[in-house]
Amino acid sequence: MRPTITTFVLGEFQTNCFVVTVPDQAACWIVDCGFEPEPLLKWISDKRLQPEALLLTHTHPDHIAGVDEALARLGPLPMHVHESEAGFCSDPVRNLSVLLGAPISVTEPDHLLRDGDTLKLGPTAWRVLHAPGHSPGGVLYVHDESNQAIVGDTLFAGSIGRIDFPGSDIEAFRHTIGGLLMGLPDEMTIHPGHGPATTIGRERQTNPFVVQGF
Numbered sequence: 001m002r003p004t005i006t007t008f009v010l011g012e013f014q015t016n017c018f019v020v021t022v023p024d025q026a027a028c029w030i031v032d033c034g035f036e037p038e039p040l041l042k043w044i045s046d047k048r049l050q051p052e053a054l055l056l057t058h059t060h061p062d063h064i065a066g067v068d069e070a071l072a073r074l075g076p077l078p079m080h081v082h083e084s085e086a087g088f089c090s091d092p093v094r095n096l097s098v099l100l101g102a103p104i105s106v107t108e109p110d111h112l113l114r115d116g117d118t119l120k121l122g123p124t125a126w127r128v129l130h131a132p133g134h135s136p137g138g139v140l141y142v143h144d145e146s147n148q149a150i151v152g153d154t155l156f157a158g159s160i161g162r163i164d165f166p167g168s169d170i171e172a173f174r175h176t177i178g179g180l181l182m183g184l185p186d187e188m189t190i191h192p193g194h195g196p197a198t199t200i201g202r203e204r205q206t207n208p209f210v211v212q213g214f
Contacts, residue, residue, distance in 0.1 A: 002146040003124050005191050008043070011035025013062040016193050018150055019044060022122040026050045029121055030070060030077075031141065031150050032057055032193065037066030041073050052121065056081045056109065057152025057193060058135040059088035060165075061097035067106040079109035080119070082130060085137030086112055096165060113139060131180055133173020134161035140180070147188045155181050155190060157198040160209045170214075177210060 006019045015034035021027075028049040033040065044051060054070060054077045057063060067089065071077060081089070088094040092103030115130035119141070129140040134153045138161075142149040153161035154176055163170050181190075186201030203210055 001123050003121065003143060003148070005148060005150065006043070007191065007197075008037075008040040010037055010040065010066065011062060014194060015062040016191065016195075017063070017066075018191060019049070020121060020150075021049065022124055025122045027052050027122055029053050029055055031055045032063040032152070033066040033070045034062045035065040037069055040066075041070060044074070051077055053078045053080060053111075053119075054109075055079075055119070055141060056085075056089075056139075057141070057150065058082075058138045059085045059095045060135060060153070061095055061100060061104045063152070063193065064089055064095065064106050065097075065104055071107060078111055079107065080111040080113050081109040082128075082137030082139045083112040083114060084130070084132065085135065088137070094167070096167070129180060131176045133163060133169050133176045135165070136167050136169070138176070142184070142188075147185060149184065149188055149190050151181070151190045151192050153193040155198075155203060155207070155210075156192045156195050157203070158207055159195075160207075160214070161193075163214075174214070178213075182210065 003022045011034050018031040020029040089108050090105045092098040097104035117128040119126045127142040131138040140151050184200045188200045
């Protein structure tokens, strides 16, 4: 079964946040929930979907700012984040929102992910892959059967995530890009945290940070 990943570009940082659905089911996931989440929340309501979980790719402010608004609208939801970023959502220093001059503290996830975990939405199973570098607890959510992945701020169309933030790690990121992401099949469509979707094959051939290194 092929899940559908619907993208909502939210807030002034133009952050891609996602709703994942499966055919003929009301169940869905929210993946990241950034600033000004009303379009995403209204779409869920209009479609009469039933969110089963809120998943985070990482805890930078443009990916978490709308979490509490979502919970207020939708009710309590299981929330997932990688264990390396436990405590970050409520800590403006660790989630870096203090650097924006507008500290953000939102509800902490109650489920901590580890590399290799499997999450299920209806009949679909998704691999959780730890992808540090841009942030300590970045993760990929990979659906192998349909060759689709949500990759946060790791790999973009023609670029990569920033590695000059507190908590960034260039050596870890080199492994994430060159080993983890480039280990996925060329046919894999990736949905990044900013910009258009692309494929591993396209980035393998044309992305200067992949071709030339960094």
